[in-house]
Amino acid sequence: MSTPSEAGHDPFEPHLSAVVDERRQLINLSYRLLGSLAEAEDAVQETYTRWYAMSRQQRQAIESPGAWLTTVASRVCLDVLGSARARRERYVGAWIPEPLPDRTEWMSGRADGGAEPVDPADRITLDESVNMAFLVVLEAMTPAERVAFILHDVFRYPFAEIAEIVGRTPAACRQLASSARRRVQAARAPEAATARQAGLVRDFKEAWQARDIRALVDLLDPDATMTADGGGMVGTVLRPVEGGEQIAQYLIHIADKAPGLTLLERTVNGRPGLVAQHSGVTVTVAAFDLTGDRVTRIWAVRNPEKLRPWTEYGES
Known part of the structure; x- marks a missing residue:
């Protein structure tokens, strides 16, 4: 089965570059949804597996590969979150989201850079939505709350599209995101510069x-x-x-x-x-x-x- 890196530039795959270019976005999304880089990479791999499991004709019929990949990745993450609750209950001690390094620091061995940059597709954008306090709050949410909130408030997806992913009405997704937002705001404290x-x-x-x-x-x-x-x-x-x-x-x-x-x-x-x-x-x-x-x-x-x-x- 082909993967994005193995598929090459097939002239019969007009969306190939767009599909490959979505990887960074999918990793960014999946890490925020799952709190684990390893699980995020697995979810994205599963998403691409489903893409390449379709026939060429089926792939060519998809108007927006990026939207399709995001939808599938979100659903994969939703399934993982559902089973994660049972795994967390069996976990020894406290479960903390997987810490994420700034890889440029690690490539250089110092905080001021100086190494060749890594592949941007392998990096996660570091912003407020990946700080540990934020991820810990996300862990207290239901899977549907977490998906609705991240897709809408972080990635700016409309509730109509989110509804198709989580299997709820747009109004219900709006309520889920609102509930999640209140949790985040209640836990947020003034930060030092x-x-x-x-x-x-x-x-x-x-x-x-x-x-x-x-x-x-x-x-x-x-x-x-x-x-x-x-x-x-x-x-x-x-x-x-x-x-x-x-x-x-x-x-x-x-x-x-x-x-x-x-x-x-x-x-x-x-x-x-x-x-x-x-x-x-x-x-x-x-x-x-x-x-x-x-x-x-x-x-x-x-x-x-x-x-x-x-x-x-x-x-x-």
């Missing part, structure tokens, strides 16, 4: 490296929460650690138990974050939610299966 976020994360890193518990407590909101995701594959806390003092104590405990841990400042889902490496291997990726001059939430992903993109794009 990007430069200030980077400075806070740097201060946090330095305090952790110095094992300065007082400095860590000062950087953490008194009601801060830290959630870790090991997926039952590596050791970590199974329940959120609550309270700035408790988080600081836990972090110092981790530093004492793992000598030789290297902390790197990296962009995590479009925001300043930290990556912990041991013997050159990425063992933790931490995303932060920052309000004012304090850290309010930390998401620490330790599940090795979710760290594969960080391993592929390691230090050069």
Whole structure:
């Protein structure tokens, strides 16, 4: 069976370039819908498989290949989201969306760039709709809410088209998106400016490296929460650690138990974050939610299966 990269420029496939060019859009959409880069890539592969499973005549009869691919990818993701709830219930500990690197940083080994750019089709546009806080809120939504909200509010699809995807009326889809929007707005807190976020994360890193518990407590909101995701594959806390003092104590405990841990400042889902490496291997990726001059939430992903993109794009 042909794939987009194998199909070549067939003169009898007038829509081929448009089909191939949709890959980046489909990955962007699927990652936001699923919160997992691996699952997003699988969903997009399944979408292309269905495209090339049709006869040439059937493909040529499709007026808008992009719309067809988006519809199918959304339906595939909707099915995955439906089964994901059962998988989440069996998951060991907390489930956190898969952290996304800024691959230009990883290609260069530093934050200021300098490497050849990667294929744009393999990158996900980093904006507010992929930051960890946003993705965590999406996880609390029903599959239909999530699809309706992402397609309408992020990708600007009309409710009439969304209705065909989720099998609801346009009015029902409007209500789904409105409900999802209220969830997002209720969870949204005022953010520090990007430069200030980077400075806070740097201060946090330095305090952790110095094992300065007082400095860590000062950087953490008194009601801060830290959630870790090991997926039952590596050791970590199974329940959120609550309270700035408790988080600081836990972090110092981790530093004492793992000598030789290297902390790197990296962009995590479009925001300043930290990556912990041991013997050159990425063992933790931490995303932060920052309000004012304090850290309010930390998401620490330790599940090795979710760290594969960080391993592929390691230090050069």
